[in-house]
Amino acid sequence: MKFEGVDYYHIDELLSDEEKLIRQTIREFVDDKVIPVIEKHYREGTFPMHLIPEMAELGIFGATLPEKYGCANLNNVAYGLMMQELERGDSGIRSFASVQSALVMYPIYTFGSDEQKDYWLPKLAKAEKIGCFGLTEPDFGSNPGGMLTRAEKVDGGFVLNGTKMWITNGTIADVAVVWAKWNGVVHGFLVEKNFKGFSAPEMKNKHSLRASVTSELVLDNVFVPDSHWLPNTQGLKSALMCLSQARYGIAWGVIGSMMVAYTTALDYAKSRVQFSKPIAAYQLTQAKLVWMLTEITKAQLLVLQLGRLKDQGKARFTHISLAKRNNCEVALDICRVAREILGANGILDEYPIMRHMNNLESVKTYEGTHEMHTLIVGEDITGFSAFE
């Protein structure tokens, strides 16, 4: 079935032809290749690895980076629309693209040497190499600054020790961007999967993001040569800059989940008859549907302006926090209301709603929890930091 999107406010009129065409390409890809297989992967707890080369062929990875690395040089709005369509398929697919692009290619592009860029970026764009991003640790989630992972300078390189947790793509990655403290300051390192002392066991039994690989990273006296130290990182701030990129994509992505939940609920409500009429004919159901559509429309306008600001270099990380915070929460609430409209049918995996809802529990938490984004914006507008 072809997906037509939700556009109650003719927001499409604010998009360029290229932006619409990019959305259409990803939309078709998701309809043809993702939707038919995703429930099975979700049920089995596997990532659809066979889609990676096709995603690379389309140009999804590092899509905003320059052509000279084999990338498409998209603007931020086109990138956002792409994320929206991918997440319409599944948050796990979008997460894969977010990690590869915003958390692996972006830091290499921004903090890497020319040699590192020339070597890694084309390979990552073609997905000849898969990457992951290791910041979170078992005891340090919302406050990564407390991380225990250490780097020690030795002849010709560094020795890394520590454990990372909740790392998307860890087990399937060829290279991990690992954040570790060297003399008390956070630095980024490229750790390849075959480095001695490095392992990445998969974390199993998730109820959320089941079609995505989540792993631990164990660094046991891993020697990392100087060539794999990102020379231009400047403390924790650099890691947070990566997160800003990824959060921006999430703010768009979850609109895809909202759209699926809303359109599924709308179709269902029109055909499900209880008492004498379709349930869509009852005021309570209409109130739910109208609320969903209103929130979707607001979310769309929010990210579109955010994207335009980002393209003009005017988007601040606090702007991104506000959008990530709002859209994740609304997306989750929309899924819950959509599930109500489907009644018992809503809990079945014949419908995509519970899968999206479960995924969004992770999406609301990772890349900064809802609360952290509240505190970020809160500090920005009041001048008081309420983190500690």
Add this chain to the structure above:
Amino acid sequence: MKIVVALSHVPDTATKIKISQDRKTIDQTGVSFVINPYDEFAVEEALRTKEKFGGEVIVVTYGNDNAKESIRKALAMGADKGILIKGETNVDTLTIAEALASEILPLQPDIVFCGKQSVDYDSSAVGQMLAELLGFPSISTVVKLEIDNNIIKAEREVEGGIEKCESSLPVVITTQKGLNEPRYASLKGIMAAKSKPIEEKFFEVKQNRLVVNELRLPESQRKSKILGTDATAVPELVRLLREEAKVI
């Protein structure tokens, strides 16, 4: 090799068609338009032919400014340039073929590809008319194609079977589903298409030989409903059979 694709810009088959007040034309508000699905096979085959033998792919469309969207998509898939022939819309099939021929003939193409029919008015005639006007042979409804030493070998769908034919170049080929799997326009392709040229021409319609008196929607429209085309549609089908049709 010089390869031309004649492309049409049609309402998306998924959109609900409404008829205008005049009952002679389609109300285009809110209707999204796409490349005619059969023309996507034509674009794909043209690109494959170019990839094999070199040359260039030129996309030609008759229509209004909106049709540029479909030309852009073909350019994003990999075509080299576009020609938009602007002219009065709602004209007869022969007029469209004449307009196309007027721009295609001077290009001296080796092959012209077009979809076997356009899913808007379904006349299934432009390809063959165009061949006639160009003075080229034509092979229609092609599902398999090979080119070797300037000889084209094609298999075409006929009622209940396959017909194998051969032709020299230049030739007009109309494409049928099954010939190939059209590629997606890649993100890089879409960005590259921005700087590819679309030439605009104008065609003056001298006489329109066909008059549409009335358009009507099929009456039993609501009786049929397609839920999907694979096993994922079965649960919903069972539910509707049980709850709406109440037959099981």
